[in-house]
Amino acid sequence: MTDTPVPSTATSAPLRILITGSAGFVGSHLVERFLNEGHSVIGVDNYISGQVSNTDLFVGHPRFTFIEADVSHGIPYEGETLDWVMHFASPASPPHYQQFPVETLMVGAQGTQNGLELAHAHGAGFFLASTSEVYGDPHVHPQPETYWGNVNPIGVRSCYDEAKRYAEAITMAYHRSRGVNTRIIRIFNTYGPRMRPDDGRVITNFVHQAMRGEPLTVYGDGSQTRSFQYIDDLVEGISRLMAALYHEPVNLGNPVEFTMLELVEAIEDVLVRRMSVEHRELPQDDPKQRQPDITVAKCVLKWTPQIELKTGLDLMLQRDAANR
Incomplete structure (x- = not known):
């Protein structure tokens, strides 16, 4: 394993970053981070699972531009030279991707290739x-x-x-x-403010039911x-992976299991x-265990999660309440 870790994109000159899925949960937090660091951000979303309210947080910011588009059909960007194309567009919770199975496959396949072509250009x-x-x-x-997985x-x-497995394959290709300068993360269960109330994943369900x-x-x-x-x-x-010269997939998740x-x-x-x-019946193909080995992230990125579960739940409740 070779690596060249750098602490953060905040140490670099201002960048121009295009983010697909910018109105989604993770995408909107990336927009916020990069704008706060002085970068310019082009957000792209078609709102199939993103939220207009997440885009509205940044409308009017002098370094934020929004394009409403389905990246499966192309990314209509014709502006100045980009430094990064970040592909975060996809329904990500079981209720959403099961409602839009074809769209989910297409954004993982054609959407990923469109992003790669844009980055290459x-x-x-x-x-x-x-x-x-x-x-x-x-x-x-x-x-x-x-680990190669056990997937139906x-x-x-x-x-x-399978959309994500294909997306990884074409990214490496x-x-x-x-010669595209690529990065791949495998995101484990992540939670926080700006998640859709009908997201369907366990923390969102529990918080809103409670x-x-x-x-x-x-x-x-x-x-x-x-x-x-x-x-x-x-x-x-x-942020740390963007600044590290490492092209293989990297697990990002909290290894503490509950x-x-x-x-x-x-x-x-x-x-x-x-x-x-x-109690209800277990859904089809629901994993019995899920826990990341984060050895690569520790070695390459000098990264470990810092926020324990109860602290994060409290932060989520406070920040969502403040945005109402």
């Missing part, structure tokens, strides 16, 4: 947001980047899993055959595990009240 770096879902229901625990290629989740005084929905017996990463930790890892019932307890501690639980 500008001599820009290309940054792919992949996912821990490429590991499927893993037989190896925790999951290192060298025709299951209800395959539109997302453009790097090897055409705020409405409803029982928390636990699928199966609640013994399945996840690791939870706060959005600020993810954004820091992304069962769903332990997550219920954490929600109760933050809200200082007891919650009732409603």
Whole structure:
């Protein structure tokens, strides 16, 4: 493994960065980070799962431009030379990508190629947001980047899993055959403010059910595990990878593992009240375990997550309340 880690994009000259999926949860936090660092940002989104309210946070900023477009059909950018194309466009929660399976496959396939072509034309770096879902229901625990996964290629989740696996393959092909300066991250469960209320992933479900005084929905017996990463930790890892000369996939996630019932307890501690639980049948192809091996991120990026679960839940509640 070779690496040239640099702490942050904040140390570099101002950049021009195009972000697909800029109105999404992660995309909007990247827009905020880069604008705060003095960079110029072009956001692209078609709002299939992004939120207009996330774009509205930056409208009027002198270094922010927004393009409403479906990047599966092309990226209509004709401005000055780009330094980075960052591909974060895709439905990312099971309810959304199962509602839009063809669109999810297309943004992972054609959308990724369109981003790579744009980066190649500008001599820009290309940054792919992949996912821990490429590991499927893993037989190896925790999951290192060298694990090839256990994925059902025709299951209800395959539109997302296989789109991301293909996106990684074409990204590496453009790097090897055409010299594009690429980066790939595999994002593990991440949470924080600006997530859609109907996101469908467990922390969003629990937080909004708790705020409405409803029982928390636990699928199966609640013994399945996840690791939870706060959005600020993810954004820091992304920033560091941009500045590191490393082209293989990198896991970004929090390796501290929780069962769903332990997550219920954490929600109760933050809200200082007891919650009732409603058990439902486990969804098809739902992974029993998911935990990142972050050895590569530690070595290459000098990165480890800093925000523990209860602190992050409290921050999420505070920041969402402040934006209402």
